[in-house]
Amino acid sequence: MLLNTIIISITDRENQVHELETPTDMGLSIMELCKSYELPVEGTCGGMALCASCHVYVLSEHDLHEPSDDELAMLDSAFFVKPNSRLGCQIKITEALDGLKLKLAPVST
Numbered sequence: 386m387l388l389n390t391i392i393i394s395i396t397d398r399e400n401q402v403h404e405l406e407t408p409t410d411m412g413l414s415i416m417e418l419c420k421s422y423e424l425p426v427e428g429t430c431g432g433m434a435l436c437a438s439c440h441v442y443v444l445s446e447h448d449l450h451e452p453s454d455d456e457l458a459m460l461d462s463a464f465f466v467k468p469n470s471r472l473g474c475q476i477k478i479t480e481a482l483d484g485l486k487l488k489l490a491p492v493s494t
Contacts, residue, residue, distance in 0.1 A: 389408055389409050389410045389480075390406050390407060390408050390409065391406075391407060391409055391478070391480060391482060391483035391484070391485075392404055392405065392406055392407075392483065392484065393405050393407055393415070393418065393478070393482060393483075393484075393485045393486075393487065394484075394485070394486045394487070395415075395418075395419065395424060395441075395486075395487045395488070395489065396444075396486075396487070396488040396489065397424055397425065397489050398425065398489050398491060398492070403422060403424065405418055405422050407478055408478075409478055409479055409480045409482075411478075412477060412478075413477070413478045414432055414473060414474050414475070414476060414477055414478065415439070415441060415473035415474070415476040415478065415487065416428045416432055416439035416472075416473035416474040417432070417474075418473075418478060419439065419473060419489075424489065425489070426438065426439045426473060426489065427439065428473075428474060430474075432474035432475075433474070434453065434455040434456045434459050434472055434474060434475055435455075435459065436459070437459050437460065437462070437463035437464075437472060438492075439472055439473035439474045440460070440463055440465070440466075440470060440471075440472060440473070440489075440490035441470070441471055441472075441473045441476075441487045441488065441489055441490060442467055442469050442470060442471075442487065442488045442489075442490060443469045443470075443471055443485075443486075443487060444469070444486040444487060444488055445484065445485055445486040445487075447481070447482055447484075447485050448481070449471065449476060449482075452471065452472075452475065453475065456471070456472050456475045459472060460472065463490075464490075464491070464492075464493040465490050465491050465493070466490075470490065473487070
């Protein structure tokens with residue numbers, strides 16, 4: 386493992402667990418991490434909290450920052466929202482997220 390990298394586990398929609406190694410010093414978001422590993426995350430709005438196509442469920446007990454009003458508004462209009470729902474574009478990767486476990490939310494059809 387390289388310096389300044391952590392592991393984040395993401396379960397895809399087929400229940401496959403992906404252990405993703407990611408740098409902590411590039412300002413990446415969970416959405417960007419998923420896209421870089423070609424997981425099925427759209428990120429249609431480019432990370433502006435306007436589409437919910439990077440909707441994830443937080444499965445671990447990590448201390449994440451509170452969602453912004455924009456994120457909450459978007460989750461209000463998203464499908465399959467749970468108490469542990471977040472937008473991946475709004476979660477910036479830091480060293481404190483080492484071991485974070487997430488699951489991709491289902492897509493609406």
